[in-house]
Amino acid sequence: MRITKHEHAALTLEKQGRKLIIDPGVFTASLEPLDNIVGVVITHEHPDHWTGDHLDRILMANPGIPIVAPQGLANAAPGYPITVVSPGDSIDIDSFHLEFFGGEHAVIHESIPVIDNVGVLVDDGFYYPGDSYSVPKGAAVEVLAAPVGAPWLKIGDAMDFVLAVKPRRVFGTHDMTLSVAGRDMGLSRLRWAVEQNGGEFIALEPGDSTEL
Known part of the structure; x- marks a missing residue:
């Protein structure tokens, strides 16, 4: 499976020419x-993780494909055919096997309501937590997409998240709110964290890919 990073939090997973899109949001280019898109996974309702424009173009090119998301996104996106998932659920989309973890977005501030968020494990090897530090308990994660910058993120917590997951490889995501210097500093911390358990850091820019 090929994993391609796009701007901010968006990802494309591809197997045998079939593609699964994750979190195409407002900071993500076309x-x-x-x-050949077989489905879309949206971890939560914030606009940096989905937009109607992206969904409309994807659905126009690939009518009838499932959009998989938590209940909060279904509430925020009436009119779209959302397949609602919760932590503990698992589904198959084409040849992709998906399992869901977590349930809640990380806390931004006590004044801001906590919303639904699901982390997604794909084919028992690739994990993306959305906007959370939810650990996929029991999973042997080969590749982790770890958030590096956000209003809710403290880099020490992101480091602890990588240490807890113990992936073989990690790359940074959720990074468009950072300066180049801030992003690079955060990525260096993720590199340290993955190396503590013998793992490897992968430096990916938008459009770059790695294999599972």
């Missing part, structure tokens, strides 16, 4: 070509 994901063309939009052919």
Whole structure:
């Protein structure tokens, strides 16, 4: 499976020419070509993780595909055919096997309501937590997409998250709110964290890929 990083939090997973899109949000550029997309996973309702414009273009090119998300996104996106998932659920989309973890977005501030968020484990090897530090308990994670910058994120917590997951490889995501210097500093901390358990850091820019 090929894992491609896009701007901010968006990812494309591809197997045998079939593609699964994760979190195409407002900071994400066009994901063309939009052919052979078999499904979309949205971890939560914040606009940096989904937009109607992205979904409309994806659905126009791939009518009838499932959009998988927690209940909060279904409430925020009426009119879209959302398949609601919760922590503990597992589903198959084409040849992709998905399992869901967590349940809640990380706390931004006590004045801001906590919303639904699901982390997604794909094919028992790739994990992306959305906006959370939810650990996929019992999973042997080969590749982890770890958030590096956000209003809710403290880099020490992100480091602890990588230490807890113990992936073989990690790359940074959720990074468009950072300066280049801030992003690079955060990524260096994630590199340290993954190396503590003998893992490897992968430096990916938008458009770059790694294999599972």
